Amino acid sequence: MLRAFSMRHGRLPCPDTNATANGYESMTSGACTAGNQLGWFPYISLGLDIPPPLHRARYAVFRSAHADPLQDADLAVIKERTDDSPSEPDYLDVTDLVVGLNNASKLSLSTSHPYLTGDGGPSGxxxxxANPVMAAAYWLVIPLQDKDADNNRLDTPQTTSGLCAANPAAPLRVHSDDIVLAESPAQLAGWLRKSMP
Structure with a gap:
């Protein structure tokens, strides 16, 4: 669903920052609100049914705007990054997202952007x-049950206010059954390049 959206729109979805998780992207004048990189998954904006409140996913998207479009890595906005003119067929399309993903993959790992920690195995x-491992183009955390009975919607290490998620390769644990989906900027760029007509 995220890949299909990115292919169609040339960007990743904007998080839903509504307190009640209403299922819509949080936009200002038709663009993802500045600084908005963490919120709820915008189900309705992607044409999906919104699940019951306790199972609504937390979502983060990599955003690092740059004045030079050729260096821009704000993945939640459509921006002309390949210097095409409005009359060209590739103007504001998925090729611009691929450039943004490549730009994001060149940046140093920073905990001020969405990232993944280890998996309790090979990645630590x-x-x-103590163990930030990889920048994420996006991550999606789907809560299932409150197995540790702490009355928190998400299981450690995920929190509703944090940009970190466990590596998707981490096994389900006794006190953690959140499902994590994520891709690095390079992984998503590779898939898009392979899938483009």
Whole structure:
């Protein structure tokens, strides 16, 4: 669904920052609101049914705007990054997102953007502070049950206010059953390049 959206729109979805998780992208004048990189998954904006409140997914998208479009890595906005003119067929299309993803993959790992920690195995400890592992073009965390009975919607290391998620390769644990979906900028760029007509 995220890949199809990115292919069609040349950007990743904007998070839903509505307190009640209403299922719509949080936009200002038709563009993703500045600074909005963390919120709820915008189900309705992607043409999906919105699940019950306890199962609504948390969502983060990589955003690093740059004044030079050729260096821009704000993945939630459509921006002409390949210097095409409005009359050209590739103007504001998925090729511009691929450039943004490539730009994001060249940036140093920063915990001020969405990132993944380890998997408790080959990529190390599941510890957001001590083991940031990889920048994420996006991550999606789907909560299932409150297995640790702490009355928190998400299981550690995920929080509703944090930009870190466990590596999707992390096994389900006794006190954690959140499902994590994520791709690095390079992974998504590779898929898009392969899938473009």
């Amino acid at each position: 400890a599941i510890d957001c502070g």
